[in-house]
Amino acid sequence: MRLLSGVQPSGKLHLGNYFGAMRQHIENQDRHECFIFIANYHALTTIQDAKLLRELTRDVALDYLALGLDPAKALLFRQSDVPEVCELAWILSTVTGKGLLERAVSYKDKTAKGLPASMGLFSYPILQAADILIYRSEAVPVGKDQVQHIEMTADMAGYFHNTYACDVFVMPKAMLNEAAIVPGVDGEKMSKSYGNTIDIFDEPGPAKKKIMGLKTDSTPVAEPKNPDTCNVFALLRLFASNEERAEWAARYRAGGMGYGDAKKRLAELYEERFGPARERRRKLAADAGYVEDVLAECGRRARAVAEGVMEDVRKACGIVTAG
Numbered sequence: 001m002r003l004l005s006g007v008q009p010s011g012k013l014h015l016g017n018y019f020g021a022m023r024q025h026i027e028n029q030d031r032h033e034c035f036i037f038i039a040n041y042h043a044l045t046t047i048q049d050a051k052l053l054r055e056l057t058r059d060v061a062l063d064y065l066a067l068g069l070d071p072a073k074a075l076l077f078r079q080s081d082v083p084e085v086c087e088l089a090w091i092l093s094t095v096t097g098k099g100l101l102e103r104a105v106s107y108k109d110k111t112a113k114g115l116p117a118s119m120g121l122f123s124y125p126i127l128q129a130a131d132i133l134i135y136r137s138e139a140v141p142v143g144k145d146q147v148q149h150i151e152m153t154a155d156m157a158g159y160f161h162n163t164y165a166c167d168v169f170v171m172p173k174a175m176l177n178e179a180a181i182v183p184g185v186d187g188e189k190m191s192k193s194y195g196n197t198i199d200i201f202d203e204p205g206p207a208k209k210k211i212m213g214l215k216t217d218s219t220p221v222a223e224p225k226n227p228d229t230c231n232v233f234a235l236l237r238l239f240a241s242n243e244e245r246a247e248w249a250a251r252y253r254a255g256g257m258g259y260g261d262a263k264k265r266l267a268e269l270y271e272e273r274f275g276p277a278r279e280r281r282r283k284l285a286a287d288a289g290y291v292e293d294v295l296a297e298c299g300r301r302a303r304a305v306a307e308g309v310m311e312d313v314r315k316a317c318g319i320v321t322a323g
Contacts, residue, residue, distance in 0.1 A: 003032045003175065004137030006039040006079065006128075009056035010046045013063050014197035016182040016190030019238050020143040024175070026068045028141070034074035035135050035302055036064065038295075041079050041086065041127060045120040046193070061291050063200060066281035071294045079131065081299030084306045088130040091313060093123065095159040101125055105148055113193060129153035134306045136170040144181055145189070150174040166316040168309070182238070183231045187215045198235075198270075201278050208267040211235075216259040225259075227252040232262045239269035 005021055007013065013022070025036050038060045040053060047053045057078060064076055079085060101107070104125050111117045132140055132153050140150050150172055157169040181189055184196030191197070198210045214232050219225050227233040227249045237245045248265070251257045284291060314321065 001032045001138045002035065002136065003028055003139050003141060004035045004037075004132055004135050004172070005141050006037045006042070006131055007060055007064075008039045008043045008046075009053065009060045010043045011056065011192035012197070012199040012201070013060065014190055014192065014199050015235065015238075016143075016184070016197065018067075018200050019182050021141050022064065022067065024141040025064075025074070029070060029074040032139075035137065035305075036069070036074055036076050037079045037082075037131065037302070038077070039079045039131070042124065045118060045124065046115070058288075058291060061295055062281050062284050065284055065291070065294070066277045067200075068277075071298055075298040075302050076294060077299035077302045078295055081295070082134070082303045082306045084303070084310045085127070085130045085134050088134050088310065088313060089123075089127045091317060091319075092129055092133075092156045092160060093126050095163045096126060096156050100152060100155060104152065106145065110193060115193065125149050125152045126156065129156045132172050133157055133169045134309050135302065136305075136309060137172050138170055139173050139175040141175045144176065147174045147176070160313075160316075164316045166312075168312040168316055183234050185210055185214050185231075187231045200274055201281060203278075204267075204271055204275070207270055211267045211270065212260070212263050214259075214263060214266075221258045222255055224255040225252040225257070230259070230262075232259055232266060236262055236266045236269070239266065239273060 003025075005025060007017060007021070025034060028034055038057050040057050043053060043056070047056065061076060065071075069076055101122055107117075107122060107124065110121060115121065128149055129152065132150070133156075140146075140153075142150060151174075154171050157171060160169065161167055184190035184194060185198065186194070186196045188194055188196055198207060202210070214235070216230065216232060217225075227237075230252065233248065233252060236248060240248065248262060252262075313319075
């Protein structure tokens with residue numbers, strides 16, 4: 001099965017990125033055909049500094065490689081290395097009604113948080129649909145908050161098929177995992193946009209400081225606590241084994257335990273999980289040529305697939321090119 005997912009280089013990647021999607025990508029590379037792109041076109045809605053965007057794009061590649069993504073098994077490439085995706089986005093926009101975009105929950109959420117309501121942000125689902133459809137992706141690993149975009153992608157593919165009486169796209173499905181939504185330090189969904197993240201490759205000191213500052217309620221130490229409503233436990237359960245998770249849940253319900261105890265264990269588990277990868281990342285960062293070679297080669301392979309799909313799209317809608 002062909003899987004497709006993208007990650008925006010709009011800031012340092014965090015636990016929400018990792019548990020919401022990245023972990024799936026790395027696990028799936030041994031079972032599926034994975035296309036993973038660094039969404040630098042999408043990032044232009046928030047990053048409008050050329051030097052910074054280049055740096056953040058490379059940082060995403062370093063993060064994936066350090067965490068175990070194998071470019072011999074999965075394609076890791078820049079969105080901009082496949083410019084045909086922008087062509088497809090325009091074509092899809094000509095058959096997509098404005099009302100569909102107005103119903104996008106992510107657009108409403110982001111503007112409610114104060115992000116500028118640019119046309120890029122508004123039409124984000126169209127470019128996202130092009131990203132998915134141009135590789136004939138069968139499944140897209142996403143968090144629950146992104147399921148609507150996959151449904152909108154299928155809608156747009158249907159609009160194109162109905163308009164031009166053709167069948168050129170594969171209808172994608174959302175692939176959810178257990179940890180689709182990860183809370184930030186303030187209890188809201190973890191997001192770079194909200195400034196509430198714990199980064200994957202934070203140094204031990206800053207990471208522990210953020211973890212110890214996780215928002216909790218004021219239940220006294222002696223009183224029982226509800227693990228199902230606790231931000232600390234929501235993160236702890238992502239790191240811990242099933243056995244340890246059950247033990248902590250029991251301690252919560254029994255009372256006599258402060259939230260600080262759970263936070264300290266979470267900090268230990270964070271370092272156990274990401275400490276070795278942090279060292280691998282440092283070594284990779286010293287070899288800039290290797291990272292660029294990976295992105296360029298994977299980009300060429302991804303573009304070859306996209307070019308084939310675009311030939312079918314152009315033929316269906318009557319677009320003629322000299323090439």
